[in-house]
Amino acid sequence: MQSDWSLQPKHVDIFVDEKDLRNNIEALLKEVRPLWKPAEIKLKIFTDGITNKLVGCHVDQDMEEVVLVRIYGNMTELFVDRESEVKSFQILHAHHCAPELYCTFQNGICYEFIKGTVLDMWLLRKPSIFRLVAKEMAQFHSVQPDNGYSSEPVLWKNLSMYLTLLNSSHSKLATGVSSMDMNDVPSFDILSSEIEELKGHLSQIKSPVVLCHNDLLCNNIIYIEAKGDVKFIDYEYAGYNYQAYDIGNHFNEFAGVSELDFSMYPPQEMQVEWLKSYLEVYKECTGSEPEVTELEIQKLYVQVNKFSLASHFSWGLWAILQSRYSTIDFDFLRYARERFKQYFKKKDEILALQLPY
Incomplete structure:
Protein backbone atom coordinates (compact mmCIF):
# COMPACT_ATOMS: atom_id res chain seq x y z
CA MET A 1 0.00 0.00 0.00
CA GLN A 2 1.35 3.41 -0.98
CA SER A 3 1.89 5.95 1.83
CA ASP A 4 -0.23 9.09 1.42
CA TRP A 5 2.90 11.29 1.35
CA SER A 6 4.23 9.51 -1.72
CA LEU A 7 1.22 10.60 -3.81
CA GLN A 8 1.77 13.81 -5.76
CA PRO A 9 -0.24 16.71 -4.31
CA LYS A 10 -2.80 18.47 -6.50
CA HIS A 11 -1.10 20.94 -8.85
CA PHE A 46 0.65 37.56 7.24
CA THR A 47 4.28 38.33 6.70
CA ASP A 48 6.59 39.74 4.12
CA VAL A 67 -6.01 28.88 3.62
CA LEU A 68 -2.40 30.03 3.40
CA VAL A 69 -0.92 30.93 0.03
CA ARG A 70 2.86 31.14 -0.01
CA ILE A 71 4.39 32.86 -3.04
CA TYR A 72 8.01 31.94 -3.59
CA GLY A 73 10.58 34.74 -3.56
CA ASN A 74 12.46 35.78 -6.70
CA MET A 75 15.10 33.24 -7.84
CA THR A 76 14.76 31.22 -4.62
CA GLU A 77 14.67 28.05 -6.72
CA LEU A 78 18.44 28.53 -7.06
CA PHE A 79 18.97 27.58 -3.42
CA VAL A 80 15.72 25.91 -2.34
CA ASP A 81 14.85 22.45 -3.66
CA ARG A 82 11.09 22.87 -4.12
CA GLU A 83 10.50 19.18 -4.88
CA SER A 84 12.24 18.23 -1.63
CA GLU A 85 10.20 20.84 0.26
CA VAL A 86 6.91 19.32 -0.93
CA LYS A 87 8.12 15.83 -0.06
CA SER A 88 9.15 16.97 3.44
CA PHE A 89 5.78 18.67 3.90
CA GLN A 90 3.90 15.46 3.07
CA ILE A 91 6.14 13.18 5.14
CA LEU A 92 5.83 15.47 8.16
CA HIS A 93 2.05 15.75 7.76
CA ALA A 94 1.80 11.95 7.67
CA HIS A 95 3.67 11.89 11.01
CA HIS A 96 1.46 14.63 12.56
CA CYS A 97 4.30 17.16 12.52
CA ALA A 98 2.93 19.45 9.79
CA PRO A 99 -0.36 20.90 8.54
CA GLU A 100 -2.08 19.67 5.36
CA LEU A 101 -0.71 20.67 1.96
CA TYR A 102 -3.70 21.51 -0.27
CA ILE A 114 -2.29 26.54 12.21
CA LYS A 115 -4.03 28.86 14.65
CA GLY A 116 -1.81 29.97 17.52
CA THR A 117 0.80 32.49 18.67
CA VAL A 118 3.93 33.04 16.60
CA LEU A 119 6.88 32.96 18.98
CA ASP A 120 9.08 35.98 19.57
CA MET A 121 12.55 36.32 21.12
CA TRP A 122 11.09 36.55 24.63
CA LEU A 123 8.65 33.64 24.44
CA LEU A 124 11.50 31.54 23.05
CA ARG A 125 13.35 31.94 26.35
CA LYS A 126 10.46 30.96 28.66
CA PRO A 127 11.22 27.53 30.17
CA SER A 128 7.61 26.35 29.72
CA ILE A 129 7.85 27.22 25.99
CA PHE A 130 11.41 26.16 25.22
CA ARG A 131 10.76 22.72 26.71
CA LEU A 132 7.87 22.33 24.25
CA VAL A 133 10.15 23.41 21.38
CA ALA A 134 12.82 20.91 22.50
CA LYS A 135 10.25 18.09 22.64
CA GLU A 136 8.76 18.95 19.24
CA MET A 137 12.23 19.02 17.69
CA ALA A 138 12.97 15.61 19.21
CA GLN A 139 9.81 14.21 17.62
CA PHE A 140 10.68 15.89 14.31
CA HIS A 141 14.17 14.34 14.42
CA SER A 142 12.77 10.87 15.08
CA VAL A 143 10.60 10.82 11.92
CA GLN A 144 11.78 7.99 9.67
CA PRO A 145 10.91 8.70 6.02
CA ASP A 146 10.38 5.78 3.66
CA ASN A 147 12.83 5.00 0.87
CA GLY A 148 13.43 7.59 -1.82
CA TYR A 149 14.50 10.39 0.52
CA SER A 150 18.21 11.22 0.49
CA SER A 151 19.83 10.53 3.87
CA GLU A 152 23.01 12.49 3.09
CA PRO A 153 23.39 15.59 5.29
CA VAL A 154 22.42 18.68 3.28
CA LEU A 155 24.90 20.98 5.07
CA TRP A 156 27.98 20.38 2.88
CA LYS A 157 25.91 20.12 -0.30
CA ASN A 158 24.27 23.48 0.47
CA LEU A 159 27.55 25.22 1.34
CA SER A 160 29.11 23.91 -1.85
CA MET A 161 26.09 25.06 -3.89
CA TYR A 162 26.16 28.53 -2.31
CA LEU A 163 29.88 28.86 -3.08
CA THR A 164 29.34 27.77 -6.68
CA LEU A 165 26.55 30.33 -7.09
CA LEU A 166 28.75 33.02 -5.55
CA ASN A 167 31.57 32.22 -7.93
CA SER A 168 29.56 31.62 -11.08
CA SER A 169 30.16 34.09 -13.85
CA HIS A 170 26.47 34.71 -14.55
CA SER A 171 25.71 35.73 -10.96
CA LYS A 172 28.51 38.37 -10.96
CA LEU A 173 28.36 38.23 -7.19
CA ALA A 174 32.12 38.14 -6.71
CA THR A 175 32.55 41.39 -8.66
CA GLY A 176 29.07 42.79 -9.33
CA VAL A 177 28.45 44.31 -5.90
CA SER A 178 30.27 47.53 -4.99
CA SER A 179 33.34 47.12 -2.80
CA MET A 180 31.76 49.46 -0.24
CA ASP A 181 28.75 47.12 0.08
CA MET A 182 31.02 44.10 0.40
CA ASN A 183 33.14 45.54 3.22
CA ASP A 184 33.53 43.04 6.08
CA VAL A 185 32.25 40.19 3.90
CA PRO A 186 35.06 37.61 3.60
CA SER A 187 36.64 37.08 0.19
CA PHE A 188 35.77 34.00 -1.87
CA ASP A 189 39.13 32.38 -1.04
CA ILE A 190 38.60 32.86 2.70
CA SER A 203 33.03 15.56 10.48
CA GLN A 204 35.05 14.25 13.44
CA ILE A 205 32.41 14.85 16.11
CA LYS A 206 29.92 12.21 14.94
CA SER A 207 26.59 14.01 15.26
CA PRO A 208 23.74 11.71 14.10
CA VAL A 209 22.11 12.51 10.76
CA VAL A 210 18.33 12.95 11.17
CA LEU A 211 15.42 14.66 9.42
CA CYS A 212 15.91 18.35 10.32
CA HIS A 213 13.92 21.54 9.93
CA ASN A 214 17.10 23.60 9.32
CA ASP A 215 15.38 26.99 9.66
CA LEU A 216 13.84 27.11 13.11
CA LEU A 217 13.55 30.82 13.78
CA CYS A 218 10.84 32.40 15.98
CA ASN A 219 8.43 32.98 13.09
CA ASN A 220 8.47 29.30 12.20
CA ILE A 221 7.22 28.14 15.61
CA ILE A 222 3.53 28.37 16.53
CA TYR A 223 2.45 28.07 20.18
CA ILE A 224 -0.98 26.48 20.54
CA GLU A 225 -1.84 27.47 24.11
CA ALA A 226 -5.10 25.50 24.34
CA LYS A 227 -3.23 22.27 23.60
CA GLY A 228 -0.05 23.18 25.48
CA ASP A 229 1.82 22.41 22.29
CA VAL A 230 4.04 23.96 19.63
CA LYS A 231 4.20 23.21 15.92
CA PHE A 232 6.89 24.03 13.37
CA ILE A 233 5.95 25.53 10.01
CA ASP A 234 7.75 26.23 6.69
CA TYR A 235 9.85 23.32 5.44
CA GLU A 236 11.75 24.98 2.59
CA TYR A 237 15.11 23.98 4.02
CA ALA A 238 13.99 20.71 5.66
CA GLY A 239 16.02 17.61 4.90
CA TYR A 240 18.50 15.20 6.38
CA ASN A 241 21.19 16.98 8.34
CA TYR A 242 23.24 16.75 11.49
CA GLN A 243 21.13 16.67 14.66
CA ALA A 244 23.48 19.17 16.32
CA TYR A 245 23.22 21.57 13.36
CA ASP A 246 19.44 21.89 13.70
CA ILE A 247 19.70 22.64 17.42
CA GLY A 248 22.71 24.98 17.05
CA ASN A 249 20.92 26.81 14.25
CA HIS A 250 17.85 27.23 16.49
CA PHE A 251 20.00 28.59 19.33
CA CYS A 285 10.95 8.20 20.32
CA THR A 286 13.95 6.23 19.03
CA GLY A 287 13.53 3.36 21.51
CA SER A 288 16.65 4.06 23.59
CA GLU A 289 17.04 3.80 27.35
CA PRO A 290 14.99 6.81 28.58
CA GLU A 291 17.34 7.95 31.33
CA VAL A 292 19.45 10.91 30.22
CA THR A 293 22.98 11.08 31.63
CA GLU A 294 25.07 14.16 32.37
CA LEU A 295 27.65 12.88 29.87
CA GLU A 296 25.05 12.75 27.06
CA ILE A 297 23.94 16.31 27.79
CA GLN A 298 27.53 17.62 27.85
CA LYS A 299 28.41 15.79 24.65
CA LEU A 300 25.39 17.22 22.82
CA TYR A 301 26.16 20.68 24.24
CA VAL A 302 29.64 20.63 22.66
CA GLN A 303 28.33 19.26 19.34
CA VAL A 304 25.55 21.86 19.17
CA ASN A 305 27.83 24.81 19.82
CA LYS A 306 30.34 23.60 17.24
CA PHE A 307 27.61 23.23 14.61
CA SER A 308 26.28 26.70 15.50
CA LEU A 309 29.39 27.96 13.65
CA ALA A 310 28.28 26.16 10.48
CA SER A 311 24.85 27.77 10.84
CA HIS A 312 26.37 31.27 10.90
CA PHE A 313 28.41 30.40 7.85
CA SER A 314 25.52 28.91 5.89
CA TRP A 315 23.14 31.83 6.47
CA GLY A 316 25.94 34.32 5.81
CA LEU A 317 26.48 32.83 2.34
CA TRP A 318 22.72 32.59 1.79
CA ALA A 319 22.28 36.27 2.64
CA ILE A 320 24.97 37.37 0.15
CA LEU A 321 23.06 35.46 -2.54
CA GLN A 322 19.75 36.96 -1.46
CA SER A 323 21.27 40.45 -1.67
CA ARG A 324 21.78 39.79 -5.38
CA TYR A 325 18.46 38.16 -6.27
CA SER A 326 15.75 39.01 -3.74
CA THR A 327 13.14 41.71 -4.36
CA ILE A 328 12.26 41.76 -0.65
CA ASP A 329 13.06 44.96 1.24
CA PHE A 330 15.64 43.63 3.69
CA PHE A 344 34.87 34.75 13.45
CA LYS A 345 34.30 36.16 16.93
CA LYS A 346 33.32 32.74 18.36
CA LYS A 347 35.31 30.43 16.10
CA ASP A 348 38.50 29.84 18.15
CA GLU A 349 36.66 29.53 21.46
CA ILE A 350 34.16 27.01 20.09
CA LEU A 351 36.58 24.92 18.05
CA ALA A 352 38.66 24.55 21.23
CA LEU A 353 35.76 22.87 23.08
CA GLN A 354 36.54 19.21 23.80
CA LEU A 355 33.99 16.41 23.60
CA PRO A 356 33.62 14.67 27.01
CA TYR A 357 34.21 10.90 27.22
Whole structure:
Protein backbone atom coordinates (compact mmCIF):
# COMPACT_ATOMS: atom_id res chain seq x y z
CA MET A 1 0.00 0.00 0.00
CA GLN A 2 1.35 3.41 -0.98
CA SER A 3 1.89 5.95 1.83
CA ASP A 4 -0.23 9.09 1.42
CA TRP A 5 2.90 11.29 1.35
CA SER A 6 4.23 9.51 -1.72
CA LEU A 7 1.22 10.60 -3.81
CA GLN A 8 1.77 13.81 -5.76
CA PRO A 9 -0.24 16.71 -4.31
CA LYS A 10 -2.80 18.47 -6.50
CA HIS A 11 -1.10 20.94 -8.85
CA VAL A 12 -2.92 24.04 -10.09
CA ASP A 13 -1.43 25.57 -13.23
CA ILE A 14 -1.60 29.18 -12.08
CA PHE A 15 1.13 31.80 -11.63
CA VAL A 16 0.34 34.18 -8.76
CA ASP A 17 1.59 37.59 -9.81
CA GLU A 18 1.99 39.98 -6.86
CA LYS A 19 0.85 42.84 -9.13
CA ASP A 20 -2.51 41.08 -9.62
CA LEU A 21 -2.66 39.29 -6.28
CA ARG A 22 -6.40 39.22 -5.69
CA ASN A 23 -7.47 37.89 -9.11
CA ASN A 24 -4.74 35.23 -9.16
CA ILE A 25 -5.53 34.04 -5.62
CA GLU A 26 -9.28 33.94 -6.38
CA ALA A 27 -8.51 31.68 -9.36
CA LEU A 28 -6.37 29.47 -7.11
CA LEU A 29 -9.04 29.24 -4.39
CA LYS A 30 -11.63 28.29 -6.99
CA GLU A 31 -9.68 25.02 -7.25
CA VAL A 32 -9.09 24.35 -3.53
CA ARG A 33 -12.18 26.03 -1.99
CA PRO A 34 -14.80 25.94 -4.80
CA LEU A 35 -17.66 26.79 -2.42
CA TRP A 36 -16.11 30.10 -1.36
CA LYS A 37 -17.73 33.11 -3.08
CA PRO A 38 -15.03 35.36 -4.59
CA ALA A 39 -16.72 38.54 -3.33
CA GLU A 40 -16.54 37.24 0.27
CA ILE A 41 -12.87 36.24 0.22
CA LYS A 42 -10.67 38.37 2.45
CA LEU A 43 -6.90 38.49 2.07
CA LYS A 44 -4.44 39.21 4.86
CA ILE A 45 -0.68 39.58 4.31
CA PHE A 46 0.65 37.56 7.24
CA THR A 47 4.28 38.33 6.70
CA ASP A 48 6.59 39.74 4.12
CA GLY A 49 9.16 37.15 5.16
CA ILE A 50 12.76 37.38 4.03
CA THR A 51 12.30 34.56 1.52
CA ASN A 52 8.62 34.54 0.46
CA LYS A 53 5.31 36.36 0.71
CA LEU A 54 2.60 34.68 2.81
CA VAL A 55 -1.09 35.50 2.34
CA GLY A 56 -3.96 34.26 4.53
CA CYS A 57 -7.31 33.77 2.79
CA HIS A 58 -10.65 33.40 4.60
CA VAL A 59 -14.37 34.10 4.22
CA ASP A 60 -15.55 34.01 7.85
CA GLN A 61 -14.98 36.99 10.14
CA ASP A 62 -13.48 34.89 12.96
CA MET A 63 -10.92 33.32 10.63
CA GLU A 64 -11.90 29.83 11.77
CA GLU A 65 -10.75 28.43 8.43
CA VAL A 66 -7.79 30.08 6.75
CA VAL A 67 -6.01 28.88 3.62
CA LEU A 68 -2.40 30.03 3.40
CA VAL A 69 -0.92 30.93 0.03
CA ARG A 70 2.86 31.14 -0.01
CA ILE A 71 4.39 32.86 -3.04
CA TYR A 72 8.01 31.94 -3.59
CA GLY A 73 10.58 34.74 -3.56
CA ASN A 74 12.46 35.78 -6.70
CA MET A 75 15.10 33.24 -7.84
CA THR A 76 14.76 31.22 -4.62
CA GLU A 77 14.67 28.05 -6.72
CA LEU A 78 18.44 28.53 -7.06
CA PHE A 79 18.97 27.58 -3.42
CA VAL A 80 15.72 25.91 -2.34
CA ASP A 81 14.85 22.45 -3.66
CA ARG A 82 11.09 22.87 -4.12
CA GLU A 83 10.50 19.18 -4.88
CA SER A 84 12.24 18.23 -1.63
CA GLU A 85 10.20 20.84 0.26
CA VAL A 86 6.91 19.32 -0.93
CA LYS A 87 8.12 15.83 -0.06
CA SER A 88 9.15 16.97 3.44
CA PHE A 89 5.78 18.67 3.90
CA GLN A 90 3.90 15.46 3.07
CA ILE A 91 6.14 13.18 5.14
CA LEU A 92 5.83 15.47 8.16
CA HIS A 93 2.05 15.75 7.76
CA ALA A 94 1.80 11.95 7.67
CA HIS A 95 3.67 11.89 11.01
CA HIS A 96 1.46 14.63 12.56
CA CYS A 97 4.30 17.16 12.52
CA ALA A 98 2.93 19.45 9.79
CA PRO A 99 -0.36 20.90 8.54
CA GLU A 100 -2.08 19.67 5.36
CA LEU A 101 -0.71 20.67 1.96
CA TYR A 102 -3.70 21.51 -0.27
CA CYS A 103 -1.91 22.07 -3.57
CA THR A 104 1.12 23.40 -5.37
CA PHE A 105 0.96 26.08 -8.07
CA GLN A 106 3.55 27.46 -10.49
CA ASN A 107 5.31 29.72 -7.99
CA GLY A 108 4.15 28.55 -4.60
CA ILE A 109 2.11 26.28 -2.37
CA CYS A 110 -1.26 26.41 -0.65
CA TYR A 111 -1.72 24.82 2.79
CA GLU A 112 -3.59 24.64 6.09
CA PHE A 113 -3.25 27.45 8.63
CA ILE A 114 -2.29 26.54 12.21
CA LYS A 115 -4.03 28.86 14.65
CA GLY A 116 -1.81 29.97 17.52
CA THR A 117 0.80 32.49 18.67
CA VAL A 118 3.93 33.04 16.60
CA LEU A 119 6.88 32.96 18.98
CA ASP A 120 9.08 35.98 19.57
CA MET A 121 12.55 36.32 21.12
CA TRP A 122 11.09 36.55 24.63
CA LEU A 123 8.65 33.64 24.44
CA LEU A 124 11.50 31.54 23.05
CA ARG A 125 13.35 31.94 26.35
CA LYS A 126 10.46 30.96 28.66
CA PRO A 127 11.22 27.53 30.17
CA SER A 128 7.61 26.35 29.72
CA ILE A 129 7.85 27.22 25.99
CA PHE A 130 11.41 26.16 25.22
CA ARG A 131 10.76 22.72 26.71
CA LEU A 132 7.87 22.33 24.25
CA VAL A 133 10.15 23.41 21.38
CA ALA A 134 12.82 20.91 22.50
CA LYS A 135 10.25 18.09 22.64
CA GLU A 136 8.76 18.95 19.24
CA MET A 137 12.23 19.02 17.69
CA ALA A 138 12.97 15.61 19.21
CA GLN A 139 9.81 14.21 17.62
CA PHE A 140 10.68 15.89 14.31
CA HIS A 141 14.17 14.34 14.42
CA SER A 142 12.77 10.87 15.08
CA VAL A 143 10.60 10.82 11.92
CA GLN A 144 11.78 7.99 9.67
CA PRO A 145 10.91 8.70 6.02
CA ASP A 146 10.38 5.78 3.66
CA ASN A 147 12.83 5.00 0.87
CA GLY A 148 13.43 7.59 -1.82
CA TYR A 149 14.50 10.39 0.52
CA SER A 150 18.21 11.22 0.49
CA SER A 151 19.83 10.53 3.87
CA GLU A 152 23.01 12.49 3.09
CA PRO A 153 23.39 15.59 5.29
CA VAL A 154 22.42 18.68 3.28
CA LEU A 155 24.90 20.98 5.07
CA TRP A 156 27.98 20.38 2.88
CA LYS A 157 25.91 20.12 -0.30
CA ASN A 158 24.27 23.48 0.47
CA LEU A 159 27.55 25.22 1.34
CA SER A 160 29.11 23.91 -1.85
CA MET A 161 26.09 25.06 -3.89
CA TYR A 162 26.16 28.53 -2.31
CA LEU A 163 29.88 28.86 -3.08
CA THR A 164 29.34 27.77 -6.68
CA LEU A 165 26.55 30.33 -7.09
CA LEU A 166 28.75 33.02 -5.55
CA ASN A 167 31.57 32.22 -7.93
CA SER A 168 29.56 31.62 -11.08
CA SER A 169 30.16 34.09 -13.85
CA HIS A 170 26.47 34.71 -14.55
CA SER A 171 25.71 35.73 -10.96
CA LYS A 172 28.51 38.37 -10.96
CA LEU A 173 28.36 38.23 -7.19
CA ALA A 174 32.12 38.14 -6.71
CA THR A 175 32.55 41.39 -8.66
CA GLY A 176 29.07 42.79 -9.33
CA VAL A 177 28.45 44.31 -5.90
CA SER A 178 30.27 47.53 -4.99
CA SER A 179 33.34 47.12 -2.80
CA MET A 180 31.76 49.46 -0.24
CA ASP A 181 28.75 47.12 0.08
CA MET A 182 31.02 44.10 0.40
CA ASN A 183 33.14 45.54 3.22
CA ASP A 184 33.53 43.04 6.08
CA VAL A 185 32.25 40.19 3.90
CA PRO A 186 35.06 37.61 3.60
CA SER A 187 36.64 37.08 0.19
CA PHE A 188 35.77 34.00 -1.87
CA ASP A 189 39.13 32.38 -1.04
CA ILE A 190 38.60 32.86 2.70
CA LEU A 191 35.06 31.49 2.45
CA SER A 192 36.33 28.39 0.62
CA SER A 193 39.13 27.66 3.09
CA GLU A 194 36.85 28.22 6.12
CA ILE A 195 34.36 25.69 4.76
CA GLU A 196 37.12 23.11 4.34
CA GLU A 197 38.32 23.73 7.89
CA LEU A 198 34.77 23.46 9.27
CA LYS A 199 34.12 20.27 7.34
CA GLY A 200 37.32 18.67 8.63
CA HIS A 201 36.52 19.61 12.22
CA LEU A 202 32.78 18.88 12.31
CA SER A 203 33.03 15.56 10.48
CA GLN A 204 35.05 14.25 13.44
CA ILE A 205 32.41 14.85 16.11
CA LYS A 206 29.92 12.21 14.94
CA SER A 207 26.59 14.01 15.26
CA PRO A 208 23.74 11.71 14.10
CA VAL A 209 22.11 12.51 10.76
CA VAL A 210 18.33 12.95 11.17
CA LEU A 211 15.42 14.66 9.42
CA CYS A 212 15.91 18.35 10.32
CA HIS A 213 13.92 21.54 9.93
CA ASN A 214 17.10 23.60 9.32
CA ASP A 215 15.38 26.99 9.66
CA LEU A 216 13.84 27.11 13.11
CA LEU A 217 13.55 30.82 13.78
CA CYS A 218 10.84 32.40 15.98
CA ASN A 219 8.43 32.98 13.09
CA ASN A 220 8.47 29.30 12.20
CA ILE A 221 7.22 28.14 15.61
CA ILE A 222 3.53 28.37 16.53
CA TYR A 223 2.45 28.07 20.18
CA ILE A 224 -0.98 26.48 20.54
CA GLU A 225 -1.84 27.47 24.11
CA ALA A 226 -5.10 25.50 24.34
CA LYS A 227 -3.23 22.27 23.60
CA GLY A 228 -0.05 23.18 25.48
CA ASP A 229 1.82 22.41 22.29
CA VAL A 230 4.04 23.96 19.63
CA LYS A 231 4.20 23.21 15.92
CA PHE A 232 6.89 24.03 13.37
CA ILE A 233 5.95 25.53 10.01
CA ASP A 234 7.75 26.23 6.69
CA TYR A 235 9.85 23.32 5.44
CA GLU A 236 11.75 24.98 2.59
CA TYR A 237 15.11 23.98 4.02
CA ALA A 238 13.99 20.71 5.66
CA GLY A 239 16.02 17.61 4.90
CA TYR A 240 18.50 15.20 6.38
CA ASN A 241 21.19 16.98 8.34
CA TYR A 242 23.24 16.75 11.49
CA GLN A 243 21.13 16.67 14.66
CA ALA A 244 23.48 19.17 16.32
CA TYR A 245 23.22 21.57 13.36
CA ASP A 246 19.44 21.89 13.70
CA ILE A 247 19.70 22.64 17.42
CA GLY A 248 22.71 24.98 17.05
CA ASN A 249 20.92 26.81 14.25
CA HIS A 250 17.85 27.23 16.49
CA PHE A 251 20.00 28.59 19.33
CA ASN A 252 21.48 31.16 16.93
CA GLU A 253 17.93 32.28 16.11
CA PHE A 254 17.49 33.44 19.71
CA ALA A 255 19.31 36.55 18.42
CA GLY A 256 16.39 37.49 16.15
CA VAL A 257 16.43 38.36 12.45
CA SER A 258 15.82 42.05 11.66
CA GLU A 259 18.05 43.38 14.43
CA LEU A 260 20.53 40.69 15.45
CA ASP A 261 21.44 40.63 19.14
CA PHE A 262 23.81 37.75 19.86
CA SER A 263 23.79 38.53 23.57
CA MET A 264 20.44 36.69 23.44
CA TYR A 265 22.17 33.41 22.49
CA PRO A 266 21.07 30.97 25.23
CA PRO A 267 23.57 30.71 28.10
CA GLN A 268 24.98 27.30 29.05
CA GLU A 269 22.51 26.77 31.90
CA MET A 270 19.52 27.33 29.59
CA GLN A 271 21.04 25.13 26.89
CA VAL A 272 21.58 22.28 29.36
CA GLU A 273 17.93 22.44 30.43
CA TRP A 274 16.79 22.60 26.79
CA LEU A 275 19.03 19.68 25.76
CA LYS A 276 17.84 17.53 28.68
CA SER A 277 14.19 17.99 27.60
CA TYR A 278 15.19 17.21 24.02
CA LEU A 279 17.13 14.05 24.85
CA GLU A 280 14.38 12.64 27.08
CA VAL A 281 11.89 12.72 24.18
CA TYR A 282 14.39 11.83 21.45
CA LYS A 283 15.55 8.72 23.32
CA GLU A 284 11.95 7.68 23.99
CA CYS A 285 10.95 8.20 20.32
CA THR A 286 13.95 6.23 19.03
CA GLY A 287 13.53 3.36 21.51
CA SER A 288 16.65 4.06 23.59
CA GLU A 289 17.04 3.80 27.35
CA PRO A 290 14.99 6.81 28.58
CA GLU A 291 17.34 7.95 31.33
CA VAL A 292 19.45 10.91 30.22
CA THR A 293 22.98 11.08 31.63
CA GLU A 294 25.07 14.16 32.37
CA LEU A 295 27.65 12.88 29.87
CA GLU A 296 25.05 12.75 27.06
CA ILE A 297 23.94 16.31 27.79
CA GLN A 298 27.53 17.62 27.85
CA LYS A 299 28.41 15.79 24.65
CA LEU A 300 25.39 17.22 22.82
CA TYR A 301 26.16 20.68 24.24
CA VAL A 302 29.64 20.63 22.66
CA GLN A 303 28.33 19.26 19.34
CA VAL A 304 25.55 21.86 19.17
CA ASN A 305 27.83 24.81 19.82
CA LYS A 306 30.34 23.60 17.24
CA PHE A 307 27.61 23.23 14.61
CA SER A 308 26.28 26.70 15.50
CA LEU A 309 29.39 27.96 13.65
CA ALA A 310 28.28 26.16 10.48
CA SER A 311 24.85 27.77 10.84
CA HIS A 312 26.37 31.27 10.90
CA PHE A 313 28.41 30.40 7.85
CA SER A 314 25.52 28.91 5.89
CA TRP A 315 23.14 31.83 6.47
CA GLY A 316 25.94 34.32 5.81
CA LEU A 317 26.48 32.83 2.34
CA TRP A 318 22.72 32.59 1.79
CA ALA A 319 22.28 36.27 2.64
CA ILE A 320 24.97 37.37 0.15
CA LEU A 321 23.06 35.46 -2.54
CA GLN A 322 19.75 36.96 -1.46
CA SER A 323 21.27 40.45 -1.67
CA ARG A 324 21.78 39.79 -5.38
CA TYR A 325 18.46 38.16 -6.27
CA SER A 326 15.75 39.01 -3.74
CA THR A 327 13.14 41.71 -4.36
CA ILE A 328 12.26 41.76 -0.65
CA ASP A 329 13.06 44.96 1.24
CA PHE A 330 15.64 43.63 3.69
CA ASP A 331 19.30 44.52 4.18
CA PHE A 332 20.73 41.11 3.34
CA LEU A 333 24.34 42.31 3.14
CA ARG A 334 24.18 43.78 6.64
CA TYR A 335 22.71 40.47 7.82
CA ALA A 336 25.55 38.55 6.10
CA ARG A 337 28.17 40.81 7.70
CA GLU A 338 26.67 40.26 11.17
CA ARG A 339 26.61 36.47 10.76
CA PHE A 340 30.22 36.29 9.55
CA LYS A 341 31.33 38.69 12.28
CA GLN A 342 29.81 36.43 14.94
CA TYR A 343 31.33 33.34 13.28
CA PHE A 344 34.87 34.75 13.45
CA LYS A 345 34.30 36.16 16.93
CA LYS A 346 33.32 32.74 18.36
CA LYS A 347 35.31 30.43 16.10
CA ASP A 348 38.50 29.84 18.15
CA GLU A 349 36.66 29.53 21.46
CA ILE A 350 34.16 27.01 20.09
CA LEU A 351 36.58 24.92 18.05
CA ALA A 352 38.66 24.55 21.23
CA LEU A 353 35.76 22.87 23.08
CA GLN A 354 36.54 19.21 23.80
CA LEU A 355 33.99 16.41 23.60
CA PRO A 356 33.62 14.67 27.01
CA TYR A 357 34.21 10.90 27.22
